[in-house]
Structures are given as C-alpha cells and as structure tokens.
Amino acid sequence: MGWLPWSSGDSSKASDGGRIAPDRTSRARCWEGRDAFFACLDRNDILDGIKDDKEARRKCAKEVVEFEAACSATWVKYFKEKRVMEYNRDKTIERIKKEDAETVKELKSQGWKSN
C-alpha cells in the first residue's frame, strides 16, 4: 500500500536517501478519511476497527477503502488503536467521576457535610 492513492508501492525517497513524509495536504486528506471512517463505525456501533475488521469492512466498505488509500498502513493501525484507547480512557474517567459522585452522596446521607 502506498502513501498516496497515486503512488503505489514504496514511499517516495528523497535524493539524499531519506524517506519523504506526507506533507500538509496529504496529512489533511488522511485525517479526513479517518474521520469519515470513524463516523461510519460510530453509526454502526463498532469500536475496534482491528478486532471487528470484517464487520467494519462490510458495513463501511467505501470509507475503509478511502481511509486506507489516504494514509499509510502504520497510520491506519495507529489511528484504529488510538480510537479504542481514547474510548477506554473516556470510559474510565466517566466511571471514576460517577463513583466519586456516589461516594459523596453516600457520605452525605450519613450526615457528612462537604463544606
């Protein structure tokens, strides 16, 4: 898989042997592809694009192709993993907040004053 839809195979090389990274425009295109794909996953209640790869490909066929065409394979993997990680992080924060609120409620019912 290439970096860009029109460049297949290996990523482009600089004349001094370095490997040229995506520039601002191709980055923006990649992020657009990612957002469209994740929006589709949201609509279909899919969280993990790696674990539920088959289902994701079936339900978001168009989006996944565009996403993978616009970004390099490592970026695709990175973004999919990041989505799961962020979801779990937000879940944890929410859970802790809820637990905190419940503890405070319980303490208050036992006659504890918060201030």
Place this chain on the structure above:
Amino acid sequence: MSSSLRMASGILGRATRNLASIEATPSHRILPALRNTSQPQCRAYTQAQRPQYTHNVQCAFAARNNFSTTAFRARAKTMGQLRQRNSTGPFSWKAALLFVLTGAGMMIYFRVEKARLERKRIAEMSKGVGRPKVGGPFVLKDLDGKEFTEEDLKGKYSFVYFGFTHCPDICPDELDKMAEIIDKVREATKDDKLFLPVFITCDPARDTPEVLREYLKEFHPGIVGLTGTYEQVKNVCRQYRVYFSTPKDVKAGEDYLVDHSIYFYLMDPDNDFVECIGRQDTPESASKVILEHINDWKREGKPLKVE
C-alpha cells in the same frame, strides 16, 4: 540689600492683610503663608540683586510651588483654615490618596516580585550539583550538513522539540503550535536571534536533511532542524530524557512509528533546562511563560549572545 528686603515684605504684608479679609478668595490660603515663608525663601533672589518687582512675583510662585503643605497648615492663620483643619483632623484627601496609592503600589510590586522569584526558583532548580539534568553535550548536524553542538544553543533561549516527520497527528499539531509561539515571542522581543526553536528528529534513518527541510518549511522557516547518526540521536535523546524507541535496523521501505516524548524544552542561555511546555499549553500561555523567563534574564543583566 536689607532695606529692599524690608520693603518687599512690607508691600507683601500690606497686600496680604487686604486680601486675607476676603475669605472667599481662592488665594486666601496661600497669601498669609507668604508672609512667613517668603522672607527666607527669597533671600537667594535678593542676594542676587533681582529687581524688586519680579522678586515678589517669583516668591509668590515659589510659595505656591512649595509642596510641604503641612508646614503652612501648621501655621494656619485664618479662621477658614482652622475650621477646615478641625473638620478633617490630620487626614485629608491627599493623605488618603497617598495611602491608597502606596498600598496598591506595594501590593502590585510584591505580587510581581513573588511571581518572578517563583520563576527564578524553577529556572534555578536545574542548575547546581546533584540535580537531575535535562540537556547536555551532543553532536548533531544541521540541514546544511554543518556540525551543531550544545555550544550553538548557548547565549540564546532555545526551544527544543523532538519528533519525526512520519508522525501521524501529534507532532504536526505541536509544530503548528510551535510556529505560533515563535511568531509571538519574536514579535514581543523584537529580536529574531534571541529565541532559537530547534527540531531534533528521533528517526534519523528516514529524516535526512532534505526531508527535514521540506517538512519544517511547512510549519515555520525559523525552525532549526537537526539530525545525525543513530547513535548521535540516541545520545541527544538520553541527554534530554526523551524516551527513544526507534528501531535500529530497519529494512528498506519498512514503515514504522516512533514513540517519543511530546514536550517542548525551554533552555536558558547557559543551556540549562528551564521549563516544559506540553500538550495542555496554548500558544498564548506558552509564549507568556517564555517571555517572562526572557524578561527576567534581561532584567538581571545576564549575558546574551545576539550576533
């Protein structure tokens, strides 16, 4: 000479007596006072043989300009003055204003000083012996292939960032932020040489000078890009306590990501670590912190190398 003086005070005295009876006249507070103060004050003039007429006028002004109001308040001569003094006691709006202004001034001064000392404490935490040090000697090369060492950072406030060009989303965001910070700081200091933004790649295998140049150009032309051999980059990452996970032997064309810390390091002109700027900072908050440190340094008169 003494006769002219007597004449002058005589004229003045007469005029004052006439005027002092009219209490409503605005000058009633000054003229009686003149009777007492004009003589010693005007001696200098009379000795200089000034013409008598101008001497009177000048003395009137001299007394008017004399700000030791308490002196002639103490010698209040008219009922009006006494009445006023008794109604307000030793307090007046001038005293109140002076009190409030002094108080406010002191408060502002102490706040500013407290903030400055706090910054100084932070800045000096990384100096001295036995402290964990961020930064240190390194050898890299800049985009023209010239050797670049920690000596090239000295004399300036440097702003060091580690990254790699194949970075998916965090580095580009942070570099856009860096560009805004550079513009803000340079605009405020009106100096392009004082603040040196540096980008060190953690991925020297792919990030050659040419690649770096093209990449950094998209963010800010002022960012100095640095690269080196695998070992050199590993060393500089160790010096700056940056987590370095670049795979050593990469097959040609293989794609990979590099884990790295995502902090900006602000280093002072002695090349000592001052502060971290992280993801939570906005360009505004970051440039404010940087400018505060730069201004502290300037105010303490410490050396800067601005060639």
